[in-house]
Amino acid sequence: MTLSTLLTIAVPEIIILIAAMSVLLLGVFYKNTTSLFGITQLTLLIAAYFTAQLPIDVKLTAFNEMFIADSLSMFLKLLSYFALSLVLIYSRSFLQSRNLHNGEFYALTLFALLGINLIISSYHLLSIYMGLELLSLSLYTLVAFDRNRPEATEAAMKYFVLGAVASGFLLYGFSMLYGITGSLQIAEISSRLSDTSINPVVLSFALVFVVVGIAFKFGAAPFQLWVPDVYQGSATPITMFIGSVPKFASVAMLIRLLFQGLDHMVLDWQAMLLIMAIVSMLFGNITAIAQTKIKRLLAYSAISHVGFMFLGLATGTITGIASALMYIAVYVLMTLASFGLIIHLSNQGKELDQITDLSGLGKQKPWCAFLLLLIFLSLAGIPPTIGFYAKFSIIQATIQFGWIWPAVIAVMSALIGIFYYLRIIKVAYFDEPGKNLNQVSKSSNNELSVTLSINTISLLIIGLFPSSLMDIATLTSALIF
Amino acid sequence: MLDSYFPVLLFILVGLGVGIGPLVLGKILAPHKPNDQKNSPYECGFEAFEDARMKFDVRYYLVAILFILFDLEITFLFPWAVVLDSLGLQGFIVMMIFLGILVVGFIYEWKKGALDWE
Numbered sequence: 001m002t003l004s005t006l007l008t009i010a011v012p013e014i015i016i017l018i019a020a021m022s023v024l025l026l027g028v029f030y031k032n033t034t035s036l037f038g039i040t041q042l043t044l045l046i047a048a049y050f051t052a053q054l055p056i057d058v059k060l061t062a063f064n065e066m067f068i069a070d071s072l073s074m075f076l077k078l079l080s081y082f083a084l085s086l087v088l089i090y091s092r093s094f095l096q097s098r099n100l101h102n103g104e105f106y107a108l109t110l111f112a113l114l115g116i117n118l119i120i121s122s123y124h125l126l127s128i129y130m131g132l133e134l135l136s137l138s139l140y141t142l143v144a145f146d147r148n149r150p151e152a153t154e155a156a157m158k159y160f161v162l163g164a165v166a167s168g169f170l171l172y173g174f175s176m177l178y179g180i181t182g183s184l185q186i187a188e189i190s191s192r193l194s195d196t197s198i199n200p201v202v203l204s205f206a207l208v209f210v211v212v213g214i215a216f217k218f219g220a221a222p223f224q225l226w227v228p229d230v231y232q233g234s235a236t237p238i239t240m241f242i243g244s245v246p247k248f249a250s251v252a253m254l255i256r257l258l259f260q261g262l263d264h265m266v267l268d269w270q271a272m273l274l275i276m277a278i279v280s281m282l283f284g285n286i287t288a289i290a291q292t293k294i295k296r297l298l299a300y301s302a303i304s305h306v307g308f309m310f311l312g313l314a315t316g317t318i319t320g321i322a323s324a325l326m327y328i329a330v331y332v333l334m335t336l337a338s339f340g341l342i343i344h345l346s347n348q349g350k351e352l353d354q355i356t357d358l359s360g361l362g363k364q365k366p367w368c369a370f371l372l373l374l375i376f377l378s379l380a381g382i383p384p385t386i387g388f389y390a391k392f393s394i395i396q397a398t399i400q401f402g403w404i405w406p407a408v409i410a411v412m413s414a415l416i417g418i419f420y421y422l423r424i425i426k427v428a429y430f431d432e433p434g435k436n437l438n439q440v441s442k443s444s445n446n447e448l449s450v451t452l453s454i455n456t457i458s459l460l461i462i463g464l465f466p467s468s469l470m471d472i473a474t475l476t477s478a479l480i481f
Numbered sequence: 482m483l484d485s486y487f488p489v490l491l492f493i494l495v496g497l498g499v500g501i502g503p504l505v506l507g508k509i510l511a512p513h514k515p516n517d518q519k520n521s522p523y524e525c526g527f528e529a530f531e532d533a534r535m536k537f538d539v540r541y542y543l544v545a546i547l548f549i550l551f552d553l554e555i556t557f558l559f560p561w562a563v564v565l566d567s568l569g570l571q572g573f574i575v576m577m578i579f580l581g582i583l584v585v586g587f588i589y590e591w592k593k594g595a596l597d598w599e
Binding site: 017021024025028029 | 582585588589592593
C-alpha cells in the first residue's frame with residue numbers, strides 16, 4: 001500500500017480534519033463568523049468532490065484494513081455532507097439571533113462529521129469505536145451549547161450519562177468478540193466465526209451487547225429514553241443536527257457490524273432487530289399521540305421511524321437493506337424540513353414550542369402552512385409524498401421475505417401515526433389563531449425560506465419520481481457484499 | 482530456592498532503606514521548630530477539616546481536565562521514543578501529526594483564556 005493510494009482513500013477525512021482545526025483556530029483568533037460558515041460549506045463541497053472520485057464497485061482498504069471505501073461509504077458520506085450543509089443553512093440566523101453563532105459551533109459540527117465519516121468507513125472494531133466517541137463527544141457538547149438554559153444542560157447530562165453507558169455496552173461486546181475470535185478486523189471476525197468450535201454462549205452475549213449499543217445510538221425502543229429529552233432540551237438547530245446526520249453513522253455501524261462482521265449470527269440478530277422494530281413502531285406512534293410540544297412529538301415520531309428502518313434491516317436481504325437506506329435518506333430529508341420549519345417560524349420572535357402555537361397558521365402564512373402540510377403528510381406516509389414510498393418499500397421488502405404479520409403491525413402503527421400528524425395539520429388550518437404566531441417577524445431571512453421551500457417541495461417531487469433514488473439505494477446495497 | 486528469592490529480599494531491603502533513610506536523616510539533621518500551621522495536615526488551597534459536600538470552583542475541573550489531556554500524551558510519547566529507531570521516518574511523521582493536532586488544541590485553550598486563573 002503506497003502512500004498515494006492511502007491518501008486517495010482517506011482524503012475526505014483528512015480535509016475535514018484540517019478544516020475543523022482551522023475553523024477552531026480562526027474562530028478564536030478572528031471573531032468574523034460569517035466567513036466560518038463559508039469555509040465549512042466549502043469544506044463539505046471539497047470533501048464531497050473527493051468522495052465522489054472514489055470507485056463505487058471496488059472495496060478499497062487502507063491503514064491495515066481498518067478503513068474501507070466502498071459503495072455504502074460513498075452513499076452515506078455524500079448524504080451526510082448534503083444533510084450537514086442544509087443544517088448549517090437553517091441554523092445560521094437562529095444561532096445569530098440567540099448569540100450562539102461562534103466558531104465552536106462550526107468546529108464541533110465538523111468534528112462530529114469527521115466521527116460520522118470515520119464510522120461509515122470503519123472496517124475494524126477499534127476505528128468504529130473511535131469514530132463513535134468522536135461523534136458522541138461532539139454531540140454532548142453541542143447539546144449543552146446553549147449552556148445558560150437549564151434544559152439544555154439537563155439534556156446534555158442525561159445524554160452523556162446514558163451515552164457513556166451505551167458505549168460501555170458496545171465496548172464490552174467488542175471485547176468478547178475479540179476474546180472469541182482473536183481479531184478486531186471485521187472481515188477476519190466474520191471468517192473466524194464460521195468455525196464451529198466457538199463457544200455459542202459467549203458469542204450470544206457479545207451479540208446482545210453489540211446490538212444494545214447500536215440500538216441505543218439509533219434511539220430504538222426500548223433504548224429510546226434519551227431521545228425525547230435531548231430533542232426537547234437542545235436548541236432547535238442542534239436537535240435538527242442530532243436527529244439527522246448521525247443516523248447515517250448508526251446505519252453504517254449496524255451494517256458493518258451485523259451484516260459484514262456477524263453475518264453468521266443472522267438468525268439471532270434478525271429476531272432482536274424484529275422485536276425492537278415492532279416495539280419502536282408501536283411505542284413511538286402511540287406515545288406521540290399524548291404529546292403537546294412539537295419537538296417532543298417529533299422525537300417520538302423519530303423512534304417510530306427508526307422502527308421502520310429496523311424492520312427493513314431485520315430482513316437481512318439486499319432489498320431489505322436497499323429499502324432501509326432509502327428510508328433513512330428520506331427520513332433525514334423530512335427531519336431537516338420539519339425542524340427547518342420550526343426554525344423558520346421561531347426566528348427572532350418567541351420559540352415555537354407548543355403544538356397550539358401553530359393555530360391560525362393557514363390564514364396568516366398560507367405558504368408556510370402549505371409547507372407544513374407537505375412535511376407532515378410525508379412524515380405520516382400519505383401519497384404522493386416520498387414518505388409513502390419509503391414506507392411502502394420497507395413493507396414490500398418485509399412481505400417479500402415472507403414476514404406477513406410484521407408487515408401488518410407496521411401498517412397498523414403507521415395508521416396510528418397518521419392521527420397525530422393530521423392533528424398538527426388540523427391545528428394549523430382549522431383552529432382559531434392564537435396570540436403567539438403574531439410575534440413571528442415578517443422579515444424572516446430569505447436564504448432560509450428558499451431552502452425550506454426547495455427542501456419541502458423535493459419531498460413531493462421525489463415522491464412522484466422515486467425510482468432514481470431507489471435505484472441508487474439498490475445498487476449500493478447490492479455492492480455491500 | 483534462596484538464589485531466586487534473593488533479589489526480592491534485596492529489593493525489600495533497599496526499598497525500606499530508601500523509605501526510612503531520608504526520614505531518619507531529616508529527624509537528625511534538620512532544624513526542628515514546630516508550630517500549629519506546620520503540624521496541621523496539608524491540603525492545597527482548602528481548609529483541612531470541613532464538610533466534604535461543598536462547592537468547588539469550576540476552574541479546578543478545567544485545570545484538571547486540561548492537565549489529564551496533556552499528561553496522557555506522555556503515555557504515547559514514552560513507548561514511541563523507546564522504539565523510534567526501528568519505526569523510522571514514518572513513525573516520526575505520524576507522531577508529529579498527532580502532536581500537531583494536540584498543539585492546535587493547546588493554542589485554542591490558550592487563546593480562549595482557559596489557562597488564565599483570574
